[in-house]
Amino acid sequence: MLLYQVRLLFTSAYHKQKKECSELVKNCLYSQVYLDQYTGEVVQLKNRLESSRAERVLDSFTPLHYGTFGGLTTRILYVLIGLAPLVLFITGFVIRRLMLVKRSP
Numbered sequence: 001m002l003l004y005q006v007r008l009l010f011t012s013a014y015h016k017q018k019k020e021c022s023e024l025v026k027n028c029l030y031s032q033v034y035l036d037q038y039t040g041e042v043v044q045l046k047n048r049l050e051s052s053r054a055e056r057v058l059d060s061f062t063p064l065h066y067g068t069f070g071g072l073t074t075r076i077l078y079v080l081i082g083l084a085p086l087v088l089f090i091t092g093f094v095i096r097r098l099m100l101v102k103r104s105p
Contacts, residue, residue: 034044048059063069067078 031048032044035041035044036043048060051059067074070077071079
């Protein structure tokens, strides 16, 4: 299964991300190819199957950051956690407003 994502970088090169799923590796790793947008030649290649342990650890944080590791349940949980500061702000504002109304004669 191959998925491609292409986007334009500020360095005048296309960034192509290819998702590789091999039989030996259970989880999918991302390899990146940087192409020159004018000539189409490969500027840089980052093969995630040959990356160091530190790069793999850092790459493992991406699904955690975006909430894509647990499916729909995790995304709903991330939305609720993201809305929690708004709810705390509104309830704090309402409580403070009620306290001020009680104090005024």
